[in-house]
Amino acid sequence: MKYYQLTVFGDPIAHSRSPQIHSAFAQQWQASMVDPQVGIHYTRTLASRGEFPELLNAFRALGGMGANVTVPLKELAWELATTRSPQAELAGAVNTLVRTEQGWHGENTDGIGLYVDLCDLHVALKDADILLVGAGGAARGVIPALLAAEPRTLVIANRTLERAKRLADVWQSERANPRQIPVSASSFSDLAQNETPWAVIINATSSGLQGERPPLPNAILQHRPFCYDMVYGAAPTPFLQWASEQQCPIADGLGMLVGQAAESFYLWTGFRPDRATVLHDLRASIRANEKDAQ
Template sequence: MSAPRYAVFGQPIAHSQSPRIQSAFGKAHGIAVDYRAIEASPEGFPAALEAFAADGGVGANVTLPHKEAAFALCTTTTSRAQRAGAVNTLLRKGERWHGDNTDGIGLVRDLTGRHGLDLRGRRVLLLGAGGAARGVAPALLDAGILELVVVNRSPERADALVDAMSEPGRAISAYWEALREQGDFELIINATSAARGEGTGFNLPLSLINSMTTAVDLNYGEAAIPFLAWARAAGCRNSFDGLGMLVEQAAESFQQWHGMRPETDAIYAELRGRDALLVTAD
């Protein structure tokens, strides 16, 4: 019988900091963690996941572009995964997968705990409607924001995300081309992968900004540079990348797998202090 194994699935995945984070959590709790990064194409993901289970896999994280596919492969899911329609944390139960989504609670913990933001009563603009956006939208609403405006290049995806939230009046969709008509926001979240690997600038209307605006990119490292550069040039009060969210959602996953929630500040500080290329969000 193989020892319990854990992994993160994605494409690309070589960049992932998740093995480093999970290893640090395990070390802090005296647990030997066998956690690896597994590259899988969208077409090959289901087979790769089953091969992993057959080889002793009992838990996994899922990153781009597999979060919605992972949801479909689960026999049971948590209520927050159901609201999101996306899964980033898997737990093997017998011969089946149980799915959860820890992205949203990870983001809220990072923003409210690490950065001291009060999300209550805020207007929030969410750019993107894929698996990452789906993961954070429910948690933002639960955190007490006033209104969530979802904008996506494909309007039907934004409409589908808003419909899934079942929060008429609080969660609405809008056209990307009509951003100038949306007023200003206290929180702008980039959940798109538009800047990944392109090295191009990020451009949004300055009318979205007010004196309290915080900008957050769910990507981290190089992939977050274009959006954060725009945020700073536009005069946003705060701008953060997704590294803190990554660490916090990883802690939630670790707790589900091992029954204890690790302290996150040490590994966050270690990763934040490195100048190595930390690219794209998990």
Template structure:
């Protein structure tokens, strides 16, 4: 029985690029690594995680729709996971799961490092309040945005996220129906699953954007097409999908587990070149 098994849990998860990314990182570092994708519906997640641990599971990534459930089962969590109320990285320590959230760090590293974008003083709109939104919201505030408006179709979830962030002067929740009355934003982040469920047009008021706006979709590939098409039609200055964030958040987890910081640029370039059409977001 191996003591060095790793996996990504999600539902669905067959599409996940995480096994390919971690295999590339392991090859760089000269580490023998077993990393697989495990499909676990929300009602079976805890049992599936227990089976994984019993079989030598040392760490796991967690993707949609399990990030908040992962937070709930952790014996210990990092500060950034607690601020998010969601976990995307699990580590087995002394028979217990310890949780972290590397999504926000991955997003900021991709935007500021790879794309050379400055997030400071931007007025930001966050679409969605689920596990993906929770992962990035604290990091956006830490990166120096001036204001964060959270809009979700279920208003109570937006309210809960705004309250959890603990910055009432900068983080606010609004109703989806208010989108036409919120003014414009220099950063718009799509953290919803709407594009995955409906591959049609992504409908938002164009006046939310200006020629200075950075539009970011946490999805990548086909799932990001509708929102990025809206961003281009709205005249946004920059439109970025979530592939770089995916690679960077994986690097954070890999370094935590193995003590080695991988070089993300060749992995990102290979995925961008090899997979012109990817499937969805982790």
């Protein structure tokens, strides 16, 4: 039996759901084979920025075939990748590494993960006015996929306006944004005067992890946009609670997590897993854990 040695690097990492998701994918993969001769061995690796380059080399020396990379290492993984996909190149962040003869190929599957989840949720992005809240690694990672869906406009709002401006600047050139979809930056407070009829609002900040929501004006919910929070949990995040109170449809980022993992798994193995059953089981296990903790 041959085993694919896979891992997820990050700090912190103990909470990562990736081993659970990829084990479920591996079971589907094996069930699809008449005579399963391959399996996966997927671990968690705690790595600070300083330790990551050495730990990645050590993982390779032990036969590592691929890795996921999470906070705070995605930008560093971009630097360490010997080749990069066009999406990863533009995003400036890598969440998936695939072993090659020369080194590591860097991909960013967060964008496709978000995109497939929004498709599953029947959220139309084409010709939509999209508000992306946040300008960190997650926001960077999903912009290529959002623009590929051809929205009418994309506005990036962030607590630190300068960061949103720098990110919006990346998408002004024809090379990065061939359809020249308008991409601009905004502060949270300026959104109160912005009369755009938002169709989709994506919270790509980590505010939900702190039990907070970005201080966004109520006016942005006037047209009942679809509100998505990349953070997930047993209960809706404060951002989703707020949107739900204003009668907006909502979803959390668990489907994105499974979607980005499915794309990584495909890159490593060539097998496309069924996301729906894994998402269903993961949701159930998160809720059960929450109940046990109460």
